Amino acid sequence: MIINDIADRLLRSVEAVQDGVNEALFEPVIRIGVTGLSRAGKTVFITSLVANLMDRGRMPQFSPATAITAAYLQPQPDDTVPRFNYEAHLAALTATDPHWPASTRAVSELRLSFRVRPTGLLAGLSGPRTVHLDIVDYPGEWLLDLGLMEKTYAEWSAEALQRAQSREQSAEFLAALEGFDGNARHEEAGAKALSEAFTSYLNRARAAGYSDCTPGRFLLPGELAGSPVLTFAPLAQPDGPRGSMAREFARRYESYKREVVRPFFRDHFARIDRQIVLVDALGAIHAGPKAVEDLRETMADILSAFRPGRVGRIMALLGQHRVEKILFAATKADHIHHTQHARLTAIMEALVRDARDRADFAGAKTTAMSIASLRATVEETVNHDGQDIDCVRGVTEDGKRAAFYPGELPEDPAHILSAARQGAEKWLDGDYEVMRFKPAPMTLKPGEGPPHIRLDRAAEFLIGDKL
């Protein structure tokens, strides 16, 4: 461990020096992290952002747009990280029968480079500059795992079981746990059975709208599926004699931290300059107060990863640099009429307020906005019984065109947040609907990217000052 640490550290500092030299002398690199819980809209966001940065006709609020003379994709710097499959995702969205891209389950990366004409005092004195934008897509679930780094197996077990007891999706797992003897000699079939019950509970809780379903890799195992590092579960009696099940689970939990959590933070998270956190707030509101409260708590946990010093303390000496800006974006705002966007933003702000209060992010600039990466609807005002109702119209998943009124979000976000906090089962004043729309077929004019809502403002906040 210690030797590893030192080797890491040496490597890092060599890299850091090289990076420094490259950046100072040659071409600046901005590394943007894009995260969010699964289905939050990360893939669609990156695809549409890149398309709109390459063809900037729909980016009026993105100030460097006119100074950019060219934008093009380049091989990314990290050879071992999967490339973000931009072309395939864009093809899905812009096909004649457009569809949403498939779910992605791991980290991926894309490099977009800009040629930028100098402006201001330097204009005319120097030639065009090149600036690279490295976009890293990673599951928000992985950030939740940072909390595990600070917890022993016993502490984590206690918390995980408490969470499980409050969720109905855990019945089978809790029943399996009843009959499980942690003091018994370790044997793999029993370990696997309990761990599978635990994993399927986590998956069901996730599907029911719960956000905190750690350990994150149990839900998104990728190539680790079936390995011992994902074959354990929380136990009510988290310690036992040597060679016992409980001992082995505790050992595996520690290797999960060491072999899964730590490398992610070291290789990806620690290098991010700017971060966007995508949140499907509308989806949670639709799922009900419990889901909103769970989302709020999860956001606080996720965001504590950005707490200055925290990662530093845990991963001492990995050379993390500071995240300078964090954007919290409520996605899929095209599900509601624009007259409600400010309310959605207010809810988004309230959702992350606690996290913000707890950690001021050490001077990182933060802001919240409502966006749609790909606008799938048009607005329409329908007269219903003499009353004007602001709707959106789009094509539903089964191919029908429909106008849709999702319900009115409250002006005061506290209405949503406090009902959620008090553990209400249902919303008091009516329901909020969400309809799933297909992406609308589009014909793009030359120089135009796909239609969106406020992607230009998001880009301005994230990188406008760097180009």
Ligand SMILES: Nc1nc2c(ncn2[C@@H]2O[C@H](COP(=O)(O)OP(=O)(O)OP(=O)(O)O)[C@@H](O)[C@H]2O)c(=O)[nH]1
């Ligand atoms: N109407 C609308 N729907 C969207 C938008 N962005 C995402 N969606 C919907 O949300 C779903 C998930 O979007 P993705 O971009 O795949 O989400 P993700 O965060 O990459 O999801 P995972 O890869 O599963 O973690 C899509 O299939 C769409 O149904 C948007 O801008 N407008």
Ligand SMILES: [Mg+2]
């Ligand atoms: Mg994805």
